Amino acid sequence: MNTEVTPARRGILVLALIAAVMGYPFVFTSNYAIELGMLVLLGAFLGQAWNVAGGFAGQFSFGHAAFFGTGAYCSAILVSTYGVNPWLAFALAAVSGAVVGGIVGALSFRFGLRGSYFALITLAFAEILRVLADSVPITRGGLGILISADPGWKNLQFESSTGVYYFAAVLCAISLLIAYWLKTSRFGARLAAIRENEAAASALGVNVFWQKVHCLVLSGAMSAVGGAFYVQKYLFIDPYLAYNINRSVEMLLISMIGGAGTIFGPFVGALAIGLIGEGTRALSTAPGLSLVVYGLILILIIGFLPQGLIGLTSKLRRKGASNAS
Amino acid sequence: MWEFLVSAVINGLMSGAIYVLVALGLTLIYGVLHIINFAHGSLLMLGMYAAFFAWSMLGISPYVTLPFACLGGFVLGYLLYRGVIGRFSAGKDENILLITLGLAIIIENLSLFFFASDTRTISMPGGDDIIIIGWLMISVPKLISFVAALVLCAGLSLYISRSDLGKAIRAVAKERQGARVVGINVERIYAISYGLGIACLGAAACLLMTSFYVSPAVGHAFVLVAFTTVVLGGMGSFVGALVGGLIIGVAESVSGAFLGEQLGQIAIPLIFVLILLFRPTGLFRGSQ
Amino acid sequence: MLLEVDRLCKSFGGLQAVSDASVRLPEGGIVALIGPNGAGKTTLFASIAGFIAPDSGTVRFAGTDITGWKPHRICMAGMVRTFQITQPFSRLSVHENIMVGAYARTANAREAADRAEAVARQVGMHHLLQTESINLTVAARKRLELARALATQPRVLLLDEVMAGLNPTEIQEIVDVVKAIRTAGVSILLIEHVMQAVMSLAEKIYVLSQGAIIAEGLPQEVTSNTAVIEAYFGKKKVAA
Numbered sequence: 001m002n003t004e005v006t007p008a009r010r011g012i013l014v015l016a017l018i019a020a021v022m023g024y025p026f027v028f029t030s031n032y033a034i035e036l037g038m039l040v041l042l043g044a045f046l047g048q049a050w051n052v053a054g055g056f057a058g059q060f061s062f063g064h065a066a067f068f069g070t071g072a073y074c075s076a077i078l079v080s081t082y083g084v085n086p087w088l089a090f091a092l093a094a095v096s097g098a099v100v101g102g103i104v105g106a107l108s109f110r111f112g113l114r115g116s117y118f119a120l121i122t123l124a125f126a127e128i129l130r131v132l133a134d135s136v137p138i139t140r141g142g143l144g145i146l147i148s149a150d151p152g153w154k155n156l157q158f159e160s161s162t163g164v165y166y167f168a169a170v171l172c173a174i175s176l177l178i179a180y181w182l183k184t185s186r187f188g189a190r191l192a193a194i195r196e197n198e199a200a201a202s203a204l205g206v207n208v209f210w211q212k213v214h215c216l217v218l219s220g221a222m223s224a225v226g227g228a229f230y231v232q233k234y235l236f237i238d239p240y241l242a243y244n245i246n247r248s249v250e251m252l253l254i255s256m257i258g259g260a261g262t263i264f265g266p267f268v269g270a271l272a273i274g275l276i277g278e279g280t281r282a283l284s285t286a287p288g289l290s291l292v293v294y295g296l297i298l299i300l301i302i303g304f305l306p307q308g309l310i311g312l313t314s315k316l317r318r319k320g321a322s323n324a325s
Numbered sequence: 326m327w328e329f330l331v332s333a334v335i336n337g338l339m340s341g342a343i344y345v346l347v348a349l350g351l352t353l354i355y356g357v358l359h360i361i362n363f364a365h366g367s368l369l370m371l372g373m374y375a376a377f378f379a380w381s382m383l384g385i386s387p388y389v390t391l392p393f394a395c396l397g398g399f400v401l402g403y404l405l406y407r408g409v410i411g412r413f414s415a416g417k418d419e420n421i422l423l424i425t426l427g428l429a430i431i432i433e434n435l436s437l438f439f440f441a442s443d444t445r446t447i448s449m450p451g452g453d454d455i456i457i458i459g460w461l462m463i464s465v466p467k468l469i470s471f472v473a474a475l476v477l478c479a480g481l482s483l484y485i486s487r488s489d490l491g492k493a494i495r496a497v498a499k500e501r502q503g504a505r506v507v508g509i510n511v512e513r514i515y516a517i518s519y520g521l522g523i524a525c526l527g528a529a530a531c532l533l534m535t536s537f538y539v540s541p542a543v544g545h546a547f548v549l550v551a552f553t554t555v556v557l558g559g560m561g562s563f564v565g566a567l568v569g570g571l572i573i574g575v576a577e578s579v580s581g582a583f584l585g586e587q588l589g590q591i592a593i594p595l596i597f598v599l600i601l602l603f604r605p606t607g608l609f610r611g612s613q
Numbered sequence: 614m615l616l617e618v619d620r621l622c623k624s625f626g627g628l629q630a631v632s633d634a635s636v637r638l639p640e641g642g643i644v645a646l647i648g649p650n651g652a653g654k655t656t657l658f659a660s661i662a663g664f665i666a667p668d669s670g671t672v673r674f675a676g677t678d679i680t681g682w683k684p685h686r687i688c689m690a691g692m693v694r695t696f697q698i699t700q701p702f703s704r705l706s707v708h709e710n711i712m713v714g715a716y717a718r719t720a721n722a723r724e725a726a727d728r729a730e731a732v733a734r735q736v737g738m739h740h741l742l743q744t745e746s747i748n749l750t751v752a753a754r755k756r757l758e759l760a761r762a763l764a765t766q767p768r769v770l771l772l773d774e775v776m777a778g779l780n781p782t783e784i785q786e787i788v789d790v791v792k793a794i795r796t797a798g799v800s801i802l803l804i805e806h807v808m809q810a811v812m813s814l815a816e817k818i819y820v821l822s823q824g825a826i827i828a829e830g831l832p833q834e835v836t837s838n839t840a841v842i843e844a845y846f847g848k849k850k851v852a853a
Contacts, residue, residue, distance in 0.1 A: 186719075186720045186725065189712055189722075189725075192705060192709070193713045196701075199664070199696075200761075202664075203662070203685075203695075203762075204693065204717060204764075205688035205714075206713070
């Protein structure tokens with residue numbers, strides 16, 4: 001049997017995926033199911049945001065909440081304190097994430113941080129932002145910011161759970177397009193080169209510093225958009241929700257489990273995590289069980305399947321090919 | 326004002342000593358295995374729960390639990406290395422970081438699952454005692470922890486520098502291949518060193534529980550403190566862990582006193598960022 | 614002179630790795646740098662290519678002073694180096710590896726892919742395009758280093774021990790490829806231990822020993838130079 005993934009096959013798979021995502025709310029009509037679907041799509045989006053830096057460029061970050069939270073707060077403050085149009089605030093949130101991403105990147109890479117040290121410093125940056133959000137008046141400190149409910153598309157607020165779901169689907173689709181662009185563009189090729197070997201990349205004309213900074217700018221902007229979306233959905237943000245380490249870890253887990261550095265990795269990862277979450281909830285509603293499983297899977301992935309769950313498909317394909325021959 | 330500052334410094338030194346104990350384990354693990362043990366905070370948290378349950382279910386004071394916690398910590402660390410870390414440690418150093426992150430996630434959430442998110446404290450007899458020297462008020466449990474922590478650090482330091490095992494550990498830390506050549510079982514030393522690092526956490530956990538609280542989320546705060554201390558002091562340096570721990574303790578206390586409870590928390594991550602950017606090798610060169 | 618290195622010095626701590634080295638590469642020429650191990654050849658290369666900043670001295674490329682420029686800038690200016698220990702982009706295919714080099718001259722993916730394929734053909738790697746570079750043999754990796762560098766359309770190619778680890782057949786094949794590259798218009802400065810390659814390629818040789826250039830000239834002159842022989846083999850004891 002021919003197990004090669006031809007462009008035609010890939011096209012069919014993508015179409016099937018689009019159909020499945022679009023049709024999901026019509027099959028699973030309960031609010032709970034639709035909300036779950038939305039969370040998977042949001043997770044896929046945020047995972048892809050991490051993937052841009054961690055998977056494609058090899059810059060593992062433990063502090064992506066820094067960008068997520070900044071987008072969330074930027075949007076929340078602009079909308080609730082300054083009455084800015086939520087759509088405009090949404091766009092500005094992306095800018096805020098880009099700026100913070102650029103600063104974190106410029107500082108870290110200017111001083112030569114990479115690998116584990118880079119991971120740790122991003123953690124510290126997120127923590128600094130959390131403390132600041134907890135202490136400065138503009139964020140209302142620990143009280144958090146509430147956005148008054150006024151459903152309707154012009155307020156970027158959702159009247160039904162299907163509305164949120166499709167918005168998340170659009171974000172997810174955009175993130176997949178960005179990932180596809182990275183796979184096929186010069187920028188993405190350079191990031192891959194940097195990931196594999198910085199010295200060699202430099203010798204071939206790649207300005208390693210700037211490419212890494214640009215990568216964090218993009219990753220930060222995407223994460224911030226996720227944060228802004230979160231705020232418009234839940235109408236509330238506080239320092240913990242914005243900047244806590246679990247947020248960062250989740251973005252990392254989704255991408256690593258699904259397959260870092262691939263286009264569909266984060267989607268697969270978010271799906272896996274969503275399913276596992278539901279599975280553990282069936283066993284026990286006490287919090288924590290699902291994360292235990294995620295932690296276990298992370299270790300197993302690193303140890304046995306470093307390409308993530310997506311790597312399984314190519315392993316199976318190879319097995320199929322060798323069985324056939 | 327002056328008294329305020331001195332008071333904050335003294336209190337900082339007290340908590341700093343415990344940070345030293347925590348950092349000692351981390352710097353030993355880094356110095357020997359060259360891995361950044363992200364699970365350090367959650368393992369500390371586990372030790373603290375152990376001390377708590379020893380008290381709440383068996384009525385045993387944390388001071389009595391301490392030697393058992395050290396032993397238990399050692400065994401747990403040894404097994405963790407053998408079973409998980411050592412097995413998956415091939416390859417890039419980011420891999421180990423992610424593996425220890427995975428461990429941290431598992432430990433923290435198992436704790437959340439079994440113990441729930443409530444904070445637990447031990448209220449021992451004498452737990453609120455204070456020594457008063459002039460205007461200075463020093464909490465007795467904290468003072469005892471301070472002394473105990475320093476004694477344990479000195480003890481471990483001495484052991485590493487005098488004993489045969491300590492020599493083997495230092496040999497492996499300095500020159501792994503050479504150590505192998507002279508017949509040292511490097512994998513065993515790795516496991517032992519990891520175990521020792523976690524044993525330190527057992528001690529620190531018991532001392533902490535005399536004046537602090539535990540909840541599943543506590544690990545995170547301590548991870549950052551531990552890393553900041555170790556990076557400030559110099560990865561792999563015992564003296565660095567001592568100086569670093571005390572400095573961090575004081576910095577945390579003073580900033581909390583002057584900036585307030587919320588903003589004061591910025592001191593540690595800020596120091597961490599500054600050190601990583603401007604002096605990542607730390608104050609002292611590693612190699613105990 | 615396309616490349617002029619003037620009195621370059623570099624020391625590490627107390628060790629003088631390169632002292633007062635001057636090298637000239639004419640346009641279209643092939644010049645070799647030889648010398649015993651530890652003579653400072655790779656340090657000199659690294660200083661020329663921007664990986665190390667020299668303590669003193671200048672490097673001029675096509676008339677421009679490029680001393681202290683970063684490697685990527687030097688590459689864009691038209692000079693590129695290969696590495697003694699090959700540095701493939703492990704998880705990328707041969708094609709993707711070479712494309713990184715091609716992207717130095719174009720932002721278009723299609724163009725880069727075509728150029729990479731052409732370069733692969735040029736060095737004889739066309740049949741390996743889809744192979745993951747981590748699965749290549751040593752000889753193939755050397756060709757990949759060459760191909761990647763070529764894809765950047767350099768005027769000067771700095772080859773660092775490209776023959777190391779190859780058997781005589783492979784050496785001859787690479788020598789032919791290098792000659793063809795020069796014919797195509799690229800000037801070459803190479804570090805080499807393998808004398809077979811040096812003698813068949815070099816038009817001029819510089820000999821480096823303990824950081825200093827102790828001889829330079831045509832291959833025949835240099836190889837019969839006593840100072841050079843002593844540098845490699847030590848002073849000859851006169852039989853009593």
